[in-house]
Amino acid sequence: MKVLLVEDDQALCTALARALTDAGLLVETSGTGSDADFLVRTERYDVVILDLGLPDGDGTRWLAQWRADDIDLPVLVLTARERWSDKAAGFSAGADDYVTKPFETGEVLFRLHALVRRSHGHAHPVLTVGDLRYDSHVGSVTRAGMPVTLTAQELRLLACLMRAAPRIVSRTELSEHVYDRDSEPDSNVIDVQVSRLRRKLGGERIETVRGQGYRLVAIE
Structure with a gap:
């Protein structure tokens, strides 16, 4: 999951x-509404965590503009x-959920996963x-009931493929x-990560679709 905070x-x-x-x-951060506005229009995120008291305008202002521009x-x-x-204003502007400070990090994490699901x-x-x-909720993966140990990058990649399945996902x-956004991975890094996933999950589970990307295949 890729988050803009x-x-x-x-x-x-x-x-x-x-x-x-x-x-x-995977977390990227921003301290102003204008910077966040630029990022949501130019980068791909799964979810945004938005404070309302920003130095360059109320967060609801930016949120309402995103919704008006069909950024969903x-x-x-x-x-x-x-x-x-305040809660009514947040939801009216287009918020999907609302958590007040102080907060438990675990609650925020659960809510983020629920929103992305x-x-x-x-x-x-x-x-x-x-x-x-x-x-x-716990970040665990099993195959046929047996636990599979994955790195953080492998888990994010697999989660992306699972959420999209059976759609093809581009590199x-x-x-x-x-x-x-600050990383510049080599062109074959994703291929290497997919190869590692195949070794852990079974090569037939991740299909390469030439010229388009990868697709996760359901195997019982």
Whole structure:
């Protein structure tokens, strides 16, 4: 999962980004609404965490503009404003969820996973493709009931393929879900990651579609 965290409190931003990264998420940060606006229009994210009290305008202003421009990625508002009127304003602007500060990092993590699941049409926290199961709450993968150990990058890549299945996923899309915008991976890095996944999961599970990308195949 690739997350854009928009928060101008540097200490809070750093701590939350570290906690989410430790949980296996790919996190990029922004301290202003204008920078976040540029990023959501030029980069691919699974979800946005948005503070409301930004130095260059209320977060609801930016959120409302995204929705007006048909930018429909899930947005979790994370703010100290806890009055009902503030919550109503956030949801009216287009928020998908709302968490007030102070907060438990675990709650934020669960809510992020739930938002991304729903955006891909999955209601249950466990994704299943054939005999592969990925529990997004705990970040565990099993194959035919047996645990599979994956690196953080391999897990993000597999989760992307599982959420998309049976759709073909391009190398570009996979790269955007595995690496942050400041990384410049070699052209064959995704191929190498896919090869490693095949060794751990079975080569027949990930199909290469020439000129298009990869597709996860359901095997019972």
